Amino acid sequence: MTTELHHFVAGKPAPGTSGRFADVFDPSTGAVQARVPLAAADEVRAVVGDAARAQREWAAWNPQRRARVLMRFLDLVRSEEDSLARLLSSEHGKTIPDARGDIQRGLEVVEFAIGIPHLLKGEYSDNAGTGIDVYSMRQPLGVVAGITPFNFPAMIPLWKAAPAIACGNAFVLKPSERDPSVPLRLAELFVEAGLPPGVFSVVNGDKEAVDALLTDPRVEAVGFVGSSAIAEYIYSTAATHGKRAQCFGGAKNHMIVMPDADLDQVTDALIGAGYGSAGERCMAISVAVPLGQATADALVERLAERVRTLKVGASHDEAADFGPLVTAEAVRRVRDYIDIGVAEGAELVVDGRGLTVAGYENGFFLGGCLFDKVTPEMRIYREEIFGPVLSIVRAEDYEAALRLPSEHEYGNGVAIFTRDGDTARDFTTRVNTGMVGVNMPIPVPIAYHTFGGWKRSGFGDLNQHGPDSIRFYTKTKTVTSRWPSGTKEGASFVIPTMK
Ligand code: NAD
Numbered sequence: 001m002t003t004e005l006h007h008f009v010a011g012k013p014a015p016g017t018s019g020r021f022a023d024v025f026d027p028s029t030g031a032v033q034a035r036v037p038l039a040a041a042d043e044v045r046a047v048v049g050d051a052a053r054a055q056r057e058w059a060a061w062n063p064q065r066r067a068r069v070l071m072r073f074l075d076l077v078r079s080e081e082d083s084l085a086r087l088l089s090s091e092h093g094k095t096i097p098d099a100r101g102d103i104q105r106g107l108e109v110v111e112f113a114i115g116i117p118h119l120l121k122g123e124y125s126d127n128a129g130t131g132i133d134v135y136s137m138r139q140p141l142g143v144v145a146g147i148t149p150f151n152f153p154a155m156i157p158l159w160k161a162a163p164a165i166a167c168g169n170a171f172v173l174k175p176s177e178r179d180p181s182v183p184l185r186l187a188e189l190f191v192e193a194g195l196p197p198g199v200f201s202v203v204n205g206d207k208e209a210v211d212a213l214l215t216d217p218r219v220e221a222v223g224f225v226g227s228s229a230i231a232e233y234i235y236s237t238a239a240t241h242g243k244r245a246q247c248f249g250g251a252k253n254h255m256i257v258m259p260d261a262d263l264d265q266v267t268d269a270l271i272g273a274g275y276g277s278a279g280e281r282c283m284a285i286s287v288a289v290p291l292g293q294a295t296a297d298a299l300v301e302r303l304a305e306r307v308r309t310l311k312v313g314a315s316h317d318e319a320a321d322f323g324p325l326v327t328a329e330a331v332r333r334v335r336d337y338i339d340i341g342v343a344e345g346a347e348l349v350v351d352g353r354g355l356t357v358a359g360y361e362n363g364f365f366l367g368g369c370l371f372d373k374v375t376p377e378m379r380i381y382r383e384e385i386f387g388p389v390l391s392i393v394r395a396e397d398y399e400a401a402l403r404l405p406s407e408h409e410y411g412n413g414v415a416i417f418t419r420d421g422d423t424a425r426d427f428t429t430r431v432n433t434g435m436v437g438v439n440m441p442i443p444v445p446i447a448y449h450t451f452g453g454w455k456r457s458g459f460g461d462l463n464q465h466g467p468d469s470i471r472f473y474t475k476t477k478t479v480t481s482r483w484p485s486g487t488k489e490g491a492s493f494v495i496p497t498m499k
Pocket residue numbers: 147148149150151152174175176177205206207210211225226227228230231248249250251281282384386412453457
């Protein structure tokens with residue numbers, strides 16, 4: 001029997017009324033396990049109306065009371081982390097320990113947002129002019145929306161919702177239609193934690209629901225994470241409709257391997273960052289750039305052996321290094337890229353296309369693949385593959401290696417592995433990329449710093465979480481005040497200056 005999922009509106013589950021549904025699969029078996037309703041525009045408008053009503057009351061709560069709700073939410077999520085991780089893994093296909101990481105990185109932003117009384121403190125200038133005080137305060141925007149991808153169904157909704165709610169906004173989430181069950185459960189836990197109904201809503205859907213959010217005048221800001229073409233569309237459409245937007249897109253993250261790096265460490269780092277979560281991470285390393293032929297030959301030899309012996313299994317298999325891809329369509333897309341790479345002349349050192357997992361013959365599996373001698377003109381280098389495929393691009397020298405991530409159209413993350421501080425320092429300063437790791441393959445910044453890529457990996461001005469998120473989800477009001485002592489100065493026709 002297939003479960004029928006719902007939306008979450010006004011503090012409770014609400015069935016879809018559009019009559020349209022999408023299938024939610026168990027990627028390990030390939031079976032449909034649920035149907036998710038796809039909201040029509042009028043359903044989205046009703047959710048926004050409800051959120052707008054709830055937001056007025058919520059914004060009047062003092063920040064400390066709002067933080068207490070987030071504290072309770074944190075405890076509730078922690079208390080059912082096991083079942084949430086299983087649910088997440090069953091719809092996404094990532095392993096259960098990896099699903100726990102997805103939840104944990106989301107909770108860290110909730111922990112950050114609990115500091116909201118401190119984070120919302122404004123600015124104050126005493127006696128800016130004689131008897132004049134100037135102060136700035138941060139006020140919530142109103143209703144804000146989040147549109148999120150399939151690959152982190154707990155982390156990314158929480159990265160957006162926690163700061164937005166803490167600032168006093170109502171948040172409408174449109175999660176990925178591929179794995180909506182964890183966001184729906186998080187919505188229930190928010191209400192259990194004491195969040196007033198309507199402050200966090202979930203509306204499931206596709207382009208129709210997204211367009212309804214983008215064109216609704218009551219939605220003040222839109223936060224998006226997903227592929228770059230959609231990020232650009234959301235950014236420009238939101239701007240046309242007068243909204244604030246921060247939209248994060250795809251990636252092609254490089255790892256530069258200097259000849260002095262410890263190749264055993266490098267190999268471990270590349271195996272984890274390239275193949276973990278089947279490569280379905282926006283911060284996955286998909287390109288390794290060893291310097292010089294000797295480093296490249298030694299690295300490829302080590303990697304090939306490890307990639308051939310990767311354990312691929314059902315998402316709940318405790319022995320699996322990674323599980324299936326999210327859909328059959330994702331497997332087809334990645335396989336097409338492997339065909340393209342071979343046709344383009346790259347050397348397919350390990351071919352994972354023949355993999356089957358016993359007992360799970362209909363699952364969406366693909367084994368690890370390794371390409372050597374990839375060049376910057378090839379499509380497998382220029383485009384995001386989003387699967388368990390690592391490409392080696394051999395660089396002659398440091399400047400050539402530095403140019404590769406710097407000139408790539410994506411600019412999300414990059415890493416350098418070296419034992420030389422001078423090289424690392426030069427690299428971090430000059431590379432044209434938003435997030436940099438030094439001997440760290442996946443440099444996802446911690447919750448109280450900010451996360452954001454450059455170039456076609458990020459559209460908008462402010463990053464996610466950290467201090468930028470408080471700026472994004474509030475507007476600044478600046479008050480200039482004076483309490484005159486009865487002196488009458490007469491009208492002034494000159495712009496006020498602080499003499
Ligand atoms: P996606 O772009 O297909 O979907 C993202 C969201 O947009 C979903 O909620 C989806 O329903 C919606 N959407 C899809 N098509 C739409 C359309 N035509 N109009 C309006 N909305 C639409 O992305 P995905 O496959 O779910 O996620 C994978 C992508 O996300 C990868 O490109 C990955 O690099 C990227 N990603 C980026 C980051 C980052 O922080 N930069 C983080 C995670 C994932």
